[in-house]
Amino acid sequence: MQKHVIEVEDMTVAYEEKPVLWDIDINIPKGVLMAIVGPNGAGKSTLIKAMLNLVKPISGKVLFNGLSYECQRRYIGYVPQRGSVDWDFPTSVLDVVLMGTYGKIGWIKRPGKKEKEKSLDAIKKVGMEEFVDRQISQLSGGQQQRVFLARALVQDADIYFMDEPFQGVDAKTERAIINILKELRLRGKTVIVVHHDLQTVKEYFDWVALLNTKLIQYGKVDEVFTDENLRITYGSTDRVLKGEV
């Protein structure tokens, strides 16, 4: 019987001499909406990328429902940072959302009618149905984020990783997105979100991980999201690493 849907053990990541992530152990139960918070450069995005095998860790093991990422890939959805792509790319909203179906289609085969319908559904869900054929360079920041979210919804995954989905979006879009995330949780999905705004953590999430190279604390928001823990998390990275706090 698997109790945790995500298990990370002894994960360390380093690009240069200084580690970006140091010895992370984390077990996440099914059906939580969890924020990863921490200062700039704390390794929040790297943690997600390392779990998704996009960054190669120096050491460590990640299991999804007891199996490796490669085995469970088709059940895992990912929303990268909006700024990670060139939005002047010559393609339409529908085309980008269709990319969410590629994983299940596999190499060479093309998306068909079924995939297109699924994508249109997802586009409707994020409130972008007016923009289906819109060229993506003509979207606002909030609309771009909705497109990325729709692409992840099409993946029809059980675990979602989202890298700063609220970055640079207006209040209306933020509300729309959080409603979709909460709905995903209601349906038993597990959602992990890199988050910046400490004000909204309590309102949006039920779990939180406080990260600053090391994992400071993680667990239910009520228990973990305390002033003391935040002070430790947002103190200097050197002190955290040396164990002075």
Added chain:
Amino acid sequence: MMSLELLLKDYTLQIVALGSAVLGAVSGVLGSFAVLRKQSLLGDAVSHAALPGIAFVFLITGIKNTEMLLLGALISGLIGTFMIIIIDQYTRIKFDSALGLTLSSFFGLGLVLLTYIQKLPNSNQAGLEHFIFGQASTLLKRDVFIMIGLGVIILLVVALFWKELKLFSFDPQFGKSIGFSNVKINVILSSITVVAIIIGLQSVGVILMSALLVAPGVAARQWTDKLSMMVILAALFGIFSGVLGTLISSLVDNMPTGPVIVVVISLIVFFSLFFASNRGIFWRHIKHGKNKRNINDSRVLINLYELALNHKDVYHPHKTEVINLTNNKDKGNANVIKRLLYLCEKGYAKRDYFDTWSITDKGIKKAKSIIDNQGGESL
């Protein structure tokens, strides 16, 4: 139309032009992806890196066999590509520096070897220097058949992996997360690009091959917002400049083909940069000016409307100075009068006496609806 007659009659020229057309199509297609992936200069480095391979093969075999020479070019081109990738990944040298390093070191070596070969007492060496600037007229029927074969294979690979290439060019990280190995797609794309460069060496040459790779993609991007359309247009631009360049160069004795093709495609690029329907500088400028005028017209009308609201008599005329919104009254008034005259013409305002103006009923209605739409409605 002497060239057209020439093309219709001259069988050799037809063969050569066909080769250039294939080359133009293939490099247009692959160049589109290079442009979108912001790796336009990779092709430049690879083509320059091919030169020492050609020289080495000639030194070893002593004969000018096109297949062998191109095989040499392919191998040293691939070595150059891997060198760039390795420098980029395993040192702290940036990608552009790795390109520059590889390009100049390989090309330098190639020139040294070619110079050495020219001093050899071997009559076979004549013509090797054509690989620098290209000479399409040296193409044999057999060479063109090889080009066509390779070209068809390349286009088939692109069609087969279309979905993967699109994903890889737009969002490689996401692609990797859903199981499309970036390494695999990169190997596929790089290999067919290197092959395309190699088949262009004879007719365009190592120095200018990259222009044929990059320019059609850049020009095509100006005209469309759809990837498939962009790739097709780039292929057409490539074919056009390949064939026209070859014809022109064959009309003039000893005119190298590469530079002529590049001049033709550059003209297409410049035309596209300025006059493309959507992204062209010229049309954007016109559109921008029109927008600005439109918004200014609306603002003048709104101001007139607000002045009217603050007055007992709605139709009371106001002086230009009062209607003017800018601080620069001297310069601004003339402009505002122009805008007001336009509003009068449309029936939104009325000129009263000299430079005093009042709003009309139609103008009031229009102003209200503009305010409701937050300026989104045009006049």
